Amino acid sequence: MLDGKELFSVRERVLSFSPEDRARIITERLQKLTSDPFFRSDTVDVVEGESSSDIVAGDLTIMTITDRDASAERKTHQSLARERAATIRAALAEHWSRYETKNIVKNSVYVLLATVVLLALLIVFGRLFPALYRKLDSWRGTKIRTLKIQAFEIINADRIVAALKALAKGCRIFLTLLLFYIYIPLVFSLFPWTHGFGAKLLHYLLAPFSTIGSAVWDSLPNMFFIIAIVLVTHYILKLIRLVFAEIGKGTISIPGFFSEWAEPTFKIVRFLIIAFAAVVAFPYMPGSESPAFKGVSIFLGVLFSLGSTSAVANIVAGVILTYTRAFRIGDRVQIADTMGDVVEKTLLVTRIRTIKNVDITVPNSMVLGSHITNYSSSAQEYGLILHTSVTIGYDAPWKRVHELLVEAARRTEHVLELPEPFVFQTALNDFYVNYELNAYTDQPHKMAKIYSELHQNIQDSFNEAGVEIMSPHYTQLRDGNTATIPEGYRSAGYEPAAIRIRNVGEKKRD
Structure with a gap:
């Protein structure tokens, strides 16, 4: 490599040096040559040997071409050495030509022109887009109207205008970033001191998109499999929902299965089906085999296990309360010290509205652990x-x-x-x-x-x-x-009786 540009590839091992080591050493020697201000590219020459050829620059040996290198390229080591030497001379000459005064002046003019174009485009954006925003506001109620079907309003005109303005702002940001994306690597590439930075910056910007695109392309077969799983799961859930809806209406009767069990049972079955589909689709998800994905999965599992103990207890209690039929929505109940009407019953909590219109939320685990008095369960049948x-x-x-x-x-x-x-x-x-x-x-x-x-x-x-x-x-x-x-x-003329006092001794004398 020289100035971020690949000159040629090394494929064979020499002694204890791997191809990677050889390529790194050759690159370092070329960089050393470019740091010498008195070096001339025409001093690069080839020294022939019996089974190898050396490419040298003065006293420095840049690289050695062996018979194995030549056979890999289907050439002789002499012809391959002359070809590599010519490539190195051309690259070094191009490198030093960038430091010539006329080239630097010419590139400076190009940078100035590019900067003027960039500023002009930014000024145009600064005037064009605000005018577009004002034009969209002026179209509210005239060219842009509320979408409605008869009296039903689908999308308000204000929301349409806000969405269009947000889209225009997004376009402005995208175009501005695109301009800088073109301008900065271009400027860096015009000067020899920053030439490598431009290539690296361009690589850094393109590498994520390239990686994402490659990952998406490689995952397309698996994505089709995941889509198939999602579609099958979707239609199975629709069928099960239909069946349980009919059970809830009483159209379908199953001995021993009460109609109020239909909705909670459907939710449990839906959860199990979705969990099974997720397990089946998991190996086909992009990145599922990566250590990071596995680590995040384990971390989330530990968090769920540690933080959901009470939630799981409430869910289990909610399921038990559903199938024990302790109460239904609308029943007048007393749970511990709370008396009122059941207004909501979920897998996590039960909500009770007291006679004072106070809503009290009781966790299902507490409901299951308390005695439940139901005043409504037998009121209609027995009183x-x-x-x-x-x-x-x-x-x-x-x-x-x-x-x-x-x-x-x-x-x-x-x-x-x-x-x-x-x-x-x-x-x-x-x-x-x-x-x-x-x-x-x-x-x-x-x-x-x-x-x-x-x-x-x-x-x-x-x-x-x-x-x-x-x-x-x-x-x-x-x-x-x-x-x-x-x-x-009291009766008319009522008067309390007077206190009666009797002398027992006088009565005896009489």
Whole structure:
């Protein structure tokens, strides 16, 4: 090599020197000759030997041509040596001609012209493209209009103009880079001091594109295989989606497979099919055998393993919850201390909306680890039993208390007539009896409202019947106290009884 240009190739080994070593040494000797300002290229000559020829320059031996070198080129070593010597003389003469004053002046003029052309083109770009941007803005609403089908707007005119301006800016950047891509290597190649830099810079710029192009070309057969895998996978997923959609609608019935399982099962099957397709296509991906690709794959695998422990636990819990049918979207549930309606159920989390319209997100692993109370699962078929307790003193007949509680339940909206409400006496305490009222409803989402109305009706029923609710924490002298029934429910002219005091000793004397 001389000045970045290849002169000839060395193919044979000589003694312990490989072809690469010989080529490197010859290149270094040529560079040494070019560093000598008093060297003349016509001093390069050939010294003949019996089985080899030496190419020399004064006292320096540039290279040796052997019979093996000559046979590789199908020539004699004498003719090959004369040919290589002529090539070296021409290259050295061309090298020194670049340092001549007239050539440097001429090349300087070329650089000046190239610089003027570059600046002129940049000025043109600086005026042309802003004018183009303004013209595109002026066309908004006139030549460039919103694309629509009847009343449906597909692409707004503003977005079309923005896209065209972005395209014009991209063209400007590309053309500017192209100009510098041509200008810089050209300038470097015109001067002997920077001639090698121009070739290297050009090589650096072209090498990535050449490598990418070669890789793409070499990978074309594999790319067709990958495309085939993608197409087959796509249509298999479409078929499976159709089947599971019909199962979800109830058109296709499979014994033991519930319709609400269709969507999550499809997602699991889709994931498995895509994972299988990725495994099959992996060996055909460009660069899959390279150490860098394998290293990145292992690194990502380790990151996924370390960082996705909780995510995998939530996914497994989500699958288990789906197939155990613990709840469905819309059910009124209580998970641990959270009560509300299920508004979303994914493989990772479950979202519950409370009666206060507060959305609470619960990880599925926590849901699976907690006890789940579902108020809606049997409400339509069997009815949900709402229950509340009231304590009444022993002075009130228990049958009457039962009647009043059942009557209060029947007055309550959304309480079912059949099955009938019923009462349990759950405890006989020291000062009162504990009565539990049970009533059926098919509206679990209105539990709070039903309970509130039921408690109101219990109060009204007992007040109307004149039965006082004084326990569990009501203690007072009964003589002289006003009854605990509200004033509106008392009889007209009601007055509390006076306190009666009796002298037991005087009664005995009488």
